[in-house]
Amino acid sequence: AQSVSQHNHHVILSEAASLELGCNYSYGGTVNLFWYVQYPGQHLQLLLKYFSGDPLVKGIKGFEAEFIKSKFSFNLRKPSVQWSDTAEYFCAVNAWNRDDKIIFGKGTRLHILP
Amino acid sequence: GAVVSQHPSRVICKSGTSVKIECRSLDFQATTMFWYRQFPKQSLMLMATSNEGSKATYEQGVEKDKFLINHASLTLSTLTVTSAHPEDSSFYICSATRWDHYGYTFGSGTRLTVV
DSSP: OOEEEOOOOOEEEEEOOOOOEOEEEEOOOOOEEEEEOOOTTTTTEEEEOOOOSSSEEEEGGGGGEEEEEETTTTEEEESSOOGGGOOOEEEEOOOOOTTOEEOOOOOOOEEEOO | OOOOOEEEEEEEEOOOOEEEEEEEESOOOOEEEEEEEOOEEEEEEEEEEETTTSSSSEETOOTTEEEEEEEEETEEEEEEOSSSGGGOEEEEEEEEEEETTTOOOOOOOOOOOOO
C-alpha cells in the first residue's frame, strides 16, 4: 500500500537558518508529489508540486523540493527561514493509475524562533 | 498520536441520490474540521471549514445546499452530497484540529463515484 513518511515531527529553528524537511514515500509507479503548508488557524495551502520534468521544483515563499526517484524522496528545503514560516508542513503523494487517492504524511510542525 | 477516521473509504451511488461521509476524531476533540476535494491530477481544493456547533463556512463556488456539512459534536463532522451527479465524483478528504490549532490530522479520504 502507498504510504508517506515524514521523518521529523517537530522542528525548531532560528531565523535565517536553513531548512530541510524529509519526505519518503512507498509506491513503485509514477507519482505526483506535493508539499502543503498549514498556518495556525488556516486551511491547507499548496507550496509546490511535482508532476514531471525537472526534479528540482521551486514553490512559493522561497521553498523548493527535490524529487529523487531512486530514493523515493521529495525533501523540502529553504535556504533561510523566517519567523512567518512557523506552520505545519505536509508531504503528500498521489499515484498515477490508481484511484487518485492522495496520501498525506503525518506532518512536520516547524517552529521558527525570532 | 491524533487519529482521524473517515468513512466510507469508497462509495458508489446512483445519480440523484445523497451520500453522507463521516469524519471522526478518535482521540482528541476537533473544534475545527476542514473538508477538501481533489480533482484528478490536481492539488486539493478547500470546500469548507466547520467549527463545532456553528454553521460551516463555504469557499466561493461551493454550493452549500449541495454539500451539506454538519459539525454537531467535537468528534464528528459529516459531509452530505445531496442529489449527486457524475460531476460530483471525486476524492473527498477531511482534516481536523484542536481548539488551539496545534497540529492537523487528515482522514484517509473517500472516493465517491456517481453513476
